Amino acid sequence: MLTIINAQVISPNSIIDRGWVSIKDGRIVTIGDYKTLPKEGLQGEIIDAQGLYLSPGFVDIHVHGGGGADFMDNELEAYLTIAETHAKFGTTAMFPTTLTSEPELLWETFSVYEQSLSVNQSGAKFYGLHLEGPYFAMNQRGAQDPRFIRNPDPLEYQSILDKYRHLIARWSAAPELPGALEFGDYVSEAGIVLALGHTDAVYEDIVRGIEHGYRLATHLYSGMSGMTRKNAFRYAGAIESCLLLEDIDVEIIADGVHLPEPFLKLICKNKRKDQIVLITDAMRGAGTSDRESILGSKQNGTPVIIEDGVAKLPDLTSFAGSVATADRLIRTMINVAEISLIDAVQMLSLNPSRIMRIDDQTGSIEKGKLADLILFNERIEVKTTIVNGNIVYEA
Known part of the structure; x- marks a missing residue:
């Protein structure tokens, strides 16, 4: 007791x-x-x-690393370091997130992740992998490695799911790509949460995507199309579509840098509070004082710099993931978005738990649920x- x-x-x-x-x-x-x-x-x-x-413990459904380690390092010690690092800032559950990479590296990731499940005892729990890519729009790649971005390949994703379905909880892809709707059907039927991200989709693409299982927006605004013109006519991009359509839940990098005050307030005004999920999208620099780092695998990842509280590509053309921890997200939503503590906590506990279908176990302080709890001032x-x-x- x-x-x-x-x-x-x-x-x-x-x-x-x-x-x-x-x-x-x-x-x-x-x-x-x-x-x-x-x-x-x-x-x-x-x-x-x-x-x-x-408070209920925080549930981070999109996180790449922390404490100087990245999940794409494919080292058991890296997984444990990340889990322990983020636990210090209130995360009790997480979904280790991959990056677009060569197929061989992804296959190795499955093996190391499976090993980690039996030895991760002193940090945040793992509830399944989040595959971020490789089926993305090249124009919206952000810091994703362009060498490995490609259209959905049935031979590839069916093979992955045949062998590793039990390890995968979520997959992010661009719904407008050739074959992306068939991919959506296959992934959804396998019981995996399907998200749209790094996408050049317009409104009509998003509506079709919803019909094929795309129900979550991966880091809204980041790696997404806005209003565009075709033959002089305006089309709503992915950003406007996700704000408008009630069938889409949204995750946001609430570090105060990726989304400044007007964006946070606009999202809170347009989406119900139970549809908003806070994520760190943290890379290996989270929880460290490093000024230079690597996004992705330390063997062949992308060099980045850390300044202004965020990771950036050296040429400053794009952010390269955040260095936020979960506590920072709550402070940002209270102080910048001006929402209540109860609502901010819900966006980082119960909401992500519901979307990832683990809310029967965690995400709120209720009788019978797991004691995943944090104390903070x-x-x-x-x-x-x-x-x-x-x-x-x-x-």
């Missing part, structure tokens, strides 16, 4: 003043306020939160991180 008392408990709809939560066998068994504390005392270990916020500085009822980080 573990009981946390004297906390400001962030429940799905309110903050419980001087609340308490008890945990047994890694799951939440009781939630209450100070008036309901057992008079006969509490059993097991007790943590006095001393007024700190008790009014500045969103994480003091304690708990995964499956076990403390994995204490400041």
Whole structure:
């Protein structure tokens, strides 16, 4: 038994003043306020939160690295380093994200990820791989390696799913590419979350994509077309389409750099709060003080510089991933987007859990769910991180 008392408990709809939560066998068994504390005392270990916020752990569905490591390094130690690094900032669950690469490197990624599942005990949990690419629009590649960008190939993606379906939770692709709708059908039927990203799609492409399973926008605004002209006529791009269409949930890199204040406020005005997901999109520089780094594999990745709180290509033509951690996302949404703490936490816990179909296990402080919890102060500085009822980080 573990009981946390004297906390400001962030429940799905309110903050419980001087609340308490008890945990047994890694799951939440009781939630209450100070008036309901057992008079006969509490059993097991007790943590006095001393007024700190008790929040559901953060769920990062798009993250590449941190602590000087990248998932594309294809090293077991890299996976563990990233999990432990982000746990220090409140992430209790994550979906390791790949980059467009040569096929051989991707096959190796599956093997290393599968090995990591049995040894990752001291950081954020892994819930499945997010394949970001390689089926993208060249014009919207951003920092993705152009050498390996290609159209969907049935022989390739069917082979991948035949062997590694159990490891893949999500796949991002551009829905306007030749073969992308057939790809969408195949991936969706396999039970994988399908997202549109790095895309030159216009409104009509997005509408067709929805019919074939594309229901999530990968880092809205980043790597996406805006309004364009064809034969003098205006067409809504992917950005406008995702803001307009109710069938599309959106993820945003809420580091305050990728999306400045007007963009964050526009998204919050146009999408329901339960449709917005905060992501770090963090590369290996997250959680470090590095000024130079590498996006992707350290063997053949892309050199980047880190300045202004973001990673950039050296020629400054594009951002190259963020160096944000989850706590920074919450601060940005509160201070810049001017939304409530409850709503910001929902966007980084319950919303991503629902979209990734793990909300029956995690994402909110509710009886029966896994005890994936964090304690932080009014500045969103994480003091304690708990995964499956076990403390994995204490400041």
